[in-house]
Amino acid sequence: MTIGVIFKIAAVGILVSILSQVLKHSGREEQAFLTSFAGLILVLSWVLPYIYELFASMKRLFSL
Numbered sequence: 189m190t191i192g193v194i195f196k197i198a199a200v201g202i203l204v205s206i207l208s209q210v211l212k213h214s215g216r217e218e219q220a221f222l223t224s225f226a227g228l229i230l231v232l233s234w235v236l237p238y239i240y241e242l243f244a245s246m247k248r249l250f251s252l
Contacts, residue, residue, distance in 0.1 A: 193234055193235075193238075196234065197231050197234065197235075200227050200230060200231055201227070201231075203227075204223055204224055204226075204227035207220070207223050208220045208223055208224050211223060
């Protein structure tokens with residue numbers, strides 16, 4: 189995992205938390221939930237290849 193992915197995840201987390209708080213204080217809880225959900229899906233799409241690679245390497249390791 190590169191350091192750039194970690195910085196991207198941190199930036200998305202900060203941005204989503206700020207947007208979520210602003211939307212909650214303005215009375216738009218539904219949009220705040222959708223914003224959080226979209227951030228989660230975005231980060232998951234970035235991390236999923238690394239999780240797949242981890243399981244593939246574990247499979248190769250134990251199939252000796």
